[in-house]
Amino acid sequence: MESKHGSTRARFVRRLALSAILAAGAIAAPAVAQEYPSKPIRLVVNFPPGGGTDVTARVIQPHLSRELGQPVVIDNRGGAAGAIGAEVVAKAPADGYTLLWTLSSLTINPSLYRNLNFDTEKDFAPISLAANAPQILVATNALPVATVTELIAYAKANPGKLAYASGGIGTPGHLAGELMKSMAGVNMLHVAYKGAGPATPDLITGNVQLMIVAINAALPHARAGRMRAIGVTSASRAAIAPDIPAIGEGLPGFDLPSWFGLLAPAGTPKPIIQRLHQALVKTLAIPEVREQLVKQGADPVGGTPEQFEQQIHTELRAWEKLISQAGIKAE
Numbered sequence: 043m044e045s046k047h048g049s050t051r052a053r054f055v056r057r058l059a060l061s062a063i064l065a066a067g068a069i070a071a072p073a074v075a076q077e078y079p080s081k082p083i084r085l086v087v088n089f090p091p092g093g094g095t096d097v098t099a100r101v102i103q104p105h106l107s108r109e110l111g112q113p114v115v116i117d118n119r120g121g122a123a124g125a126i127g128a129e130v131v132a133k134a135p136a137d138g139y140t141l142l143w144t145l146s147s148l149t150i151n152p153s154l155y156r157n158l159n160f161d162t163e164k165d166f167a168p169i170s171l172a173a174n175a176p177q178i179l180v181a182t183n184a185l186p187v188a189t190v191t192e193l194i195a196y197a198k199a200n201p202g203k204l205a206y207a208s209g210g211i212g213t214p215g216h217l218a219g220e221l222m223k224s225m226a227g228v229n230m231l232h233v234a235y236k237g238a239g240p241a242t243p244d245l246i247t248g249n250v251q252l253m254i255v256a257i258n259a260a261l262p263h264a265r266a267g268r269m270r271a272i273g274v275t276s277a278s279r280a281a282i283a284p285d286i287p288a289i290g291e292g293l294p295g296f297d298l299p300s301w302f303g304l305l306a307p308a309g310t311p312k313p314i315i316q317r318l319h320q321a322l323v324k325t326l327a328i329p330e331v332r333e334q335l336v337k338q339g340a341d342p343v344g345g346t347p348e349q350f351e352q353q354i355h356t357e358l359r360a361w362e363k364l365i366s367q368a369g370i371k372a373e
Contacts, residue, residue: 078314082113084140088127090120094175094256094338098302099143101334102172102325109321116143123151123212123372125158132160136309138318142166145175146214146300149357153365154212154372162358168350169304169318172326173340176276177215177300178257179222179289180269182248190273190292193252197228205231206252207241212372214300215254217361218275218289220368225293245269257282258339275300281336299357302340303350315347 119127134140208215235241238259264271273289277297290296
């Protein structure tokens with residue numbers, strides 16, 4: 043049997059060892075932040091070059107590189123509605139050297155595609171929401187409506203006679219139309235196109251009466267008088283077009299989140315997450331960056347990792363409900 047003296051000595055040794063471990067951890071955490079980054083960072087953009095996700099990433103890239111003191115190299119991994127690039131990051135080492143620049147499809151896709159090889163909540167560590175990117179509702183000039191209120195009244199008087207175009211099944215524009223139908227109690231036909239490009243001529247000629255797409259894709263045509271701007275899908279007016287009302291001004295409570303944000307693989311050390319967050323927030327505060335993002339229809343916002351995590355959590359459940367109720371199926 044162990045003596046009382048031996049037992050006391052053993053407890054002392056265990057406490058000493060525990061104290062050493064805790065002290066080492068306290069020293070290691072700041073050390074991680076101080077040493078990071080020590081090599082180039084790969085920024086995976088999960089859509090092809092030239093689209094809004096890629097363009098906004100390239101606005102951020104050079105300034106983020108300067109803030110971090112290391113090159114940030116963009117790696118476009120498009121395909122499967124963003125799922126291919128997202129999977130690359132989800133399965134990357136959690137060391138802060140592979141990051142994901144993506145948009146709100148990250149919270150939409152899990153309700154559309156049941157066989158994703160990653161879990162949006164479990165496999166990513168949110169760093170920061172970077173910018174909101176509202177869609178815009180525009181109408182063909184032949185449609186006798188100028189406001190959301192007039193549109194809803196016309197749709198109710200002409201059930202099933204209005205068709206709205208979007209950039210594809212499950213895109214923010216498609217979901218905005220379904221949300222509007224649900225909230226306003228109207229019946230409109232959805233016509234899915236492969237992007238705003240093919241949809242635009244059909245709206246101008248009146249083959250479809252409405253279109254909901256990225257604001258920078260339709261605004262030049264609206265400004266030129268080729269179509270009529272009705273409203274933006276965000277809760278408030280967009281910085282690029284403060285004269286255009288939010289849809290919610292005519293349909294109270296309407297708000298369809300559409301955004302760009304930065305994430306890392308789950309398990310990335312918190313000091314690294316904080317280092318990246320600080321660098322991105324500083325980048326978003328640069329006037330040149332803000333101006334360029336606004337020109338792309340993106341309103342810079344920033345936010346804490348915790349706020350971004352909560353937003354993702356909330357959106358996943360909201361989209362699941364809307365997509366299920368609308369019976370939307372992926373192409």
